[in-house]
Amino acid sequence: MLVLLIFIIAPVVLAQTPDAAVDSLLQGKTAVEQARLLNKLTAEVWETQPDKAGDYANRAFTAAKRAGGFFEMTEAQYNMGKYAHHNNNFTEAYTAFSAMIKRLESADSTLKKQLEWKKWMGKALKLQGMNLTFNSTKYDEAAKKLLDGLKILQEAGDNESIAYCLLGLGFVNRNLENYDKALEYFSQSIEVSVGLTNKKPIVSALNETGNIYMMKEDYKKSLEYKFQALEIAKNSNYKYGISFVTHDIGLTYMQMGELKEALRHLEISLQMDSSSNLQRERAINLENIGNIYRRLGDLKTAKKRLEESIEIAENINAHYELKSGYYSLAEILDEMNDTKKAYNYLKLYCAESDTFFDQQKIRQITEMEVQYQVAERKHQIELLEKEKAIQELKLKKQSLMIYLSTLGGILALAMTTGALFLYRFKSKAHKQMQAAHIEVMQSNKDLLKALEEVKQLKGLLPICANCKKIRDDQGYWQVLEQYISEHSEAEFSHGICPECAKSLYPEYYKEKRVQG
Secondary structure, eight states, rough: HHHHHHHHHHHHHHSSSSHHHHHHHHHHHHHHHHHHHHHHHHHHHTTTTTHHHHHHHHHHHHHHHTTTOOHHHHHHHHHHHHHHHHTTTHHHHHHHHHHHHHHHHTOHHHHHHHHHHHHHHHHHHHHHHHHHHSSSSSSHHHHHHHHHHHHHHHHTTHHHHHHHHHHHHHHHHTTTTOOOHHHHHHHHHHHHTOOOOOOHHHHHHHHHHHHHHTTTTHHHHHHHHHHHHHHHHHHHHHHHHHHHHHHHHHHHHHTTTTTHHHHHHHHHHHHHHHHHHHHHHHHHHHHHHHHHHHHHOOOOHHHHHHHHHHHHHHHTTTTTHHHHHHHHHHHHHHHTTTTHHHHHHHHHHHHHHHHHHHHHHHOOOOOOOOHHHHHHHHHHHHHHHHHHHHHHHHHHHHHHHHHHHHHHHHHHHHHHHHHHHHHHHHHHHHHHHHHHHHHHHHHHHHHHHHHOOOOOSOOOOOOTTTHHHHHHHHOOOOOOHHHHHHSSSSOOOOOOOHHHHHHHHHHHHHHHHOOH
16 A cells, blocks of 8 residues: 555655655665666656656666566666667667567566566567667668567557557658558557557657658648647647647648748747757757748758758767758758758768668568568468367367257156156056055955854764764764854754655655656
């Protein structure tokens, strides 16, 4: 919470408090924490106090190096190179970015896979490419750095730096007077910049698009883009943006022949550049102001402004501005009948032009752009193929799941049907067993009842040979009918068999035969 509070109040404190306040903020912190805080403060004061930002960047690098913080050291080194570039120390800036790139390349494979590594490598290549674009004639090398940086930044997803890379490629093509290609890159930069919180990239991209339309002599469209850029710069309080857009609006008015309106805008821009110590921008402004005075007929003032512009451009080694300044001053001296000086400046212009418009370099840049586009398309195709493979795998998995689900459903149905059949079979068998059991039980019951009802006569019965009486266990002789009735459930009914009837009733049988 304390660190967050420090970052919130830091810009206000630093604007009003000596560096002792910063030292107190750093007390008690580890070297890595100090480096992070100083890097944060560098970003906070960059716009208003660039010299202080440069000092903090150097201190951050020292602290990070002491602690061995890889990315903290990288960020500090990046800020140091950026500060050198801001002060037109282009050789120092190039050296800083080269050292930064070399250190990033020496990182192990684990670090190289991290998005933070890709972000810083891409940003280093971007600024190194920008440095070469504006302050050397090595446009082929500049384009390569920018294209390499663009590819890495796209992998890192750093849209702000991507927008600046596209701007740099636009500048390369603009300086080579390949205007259609430059317009293409500036348009891409606008598309990437639209959703960014930082409005600087879109201000530059809109303004440079306006410059291309100015070169194509579509002045209406040129002013539309530039005034749109100026409005965004003012709304976001982007002072440097206000300055260079105001200057470029003046250029469009100058091309349209509205010289006083052009001079008004250029003088406003020059005043802003002088207060901010922007040397390259001052050189450009002074050259254009000199050209307006020349067209207004004031050759003396025109010559003075051009000489001031060339002096600044020579001091900062700004080749593009030198080429343009030499040619403009040669024309002014020729009109002033100073042929010798005019010839000398024209030779200087031709020397710069030979370097700038080397067709071999243009061809190399075009080849690199084609290679980048081919690699990018190949990458997109690979991504599409991977996506297709993933989708096919998903479909296979879905089909397998559907098949397994269907099979599972069929198996479940079969098991359910089998279970139901088995249940029914068991139920039927159970019922049959129950019925059989009941039947057996009933039979047993009936048998038991029968056993209860039947008394068996067992053993040898002593019976009289003559009268047929039976002797019981007590030794008494009983009539046969009486004995059986007592020892069983049988009851007797009396009758006479035919043999006895014949014996007992012979008369009856005789009459029956006579009648027959």
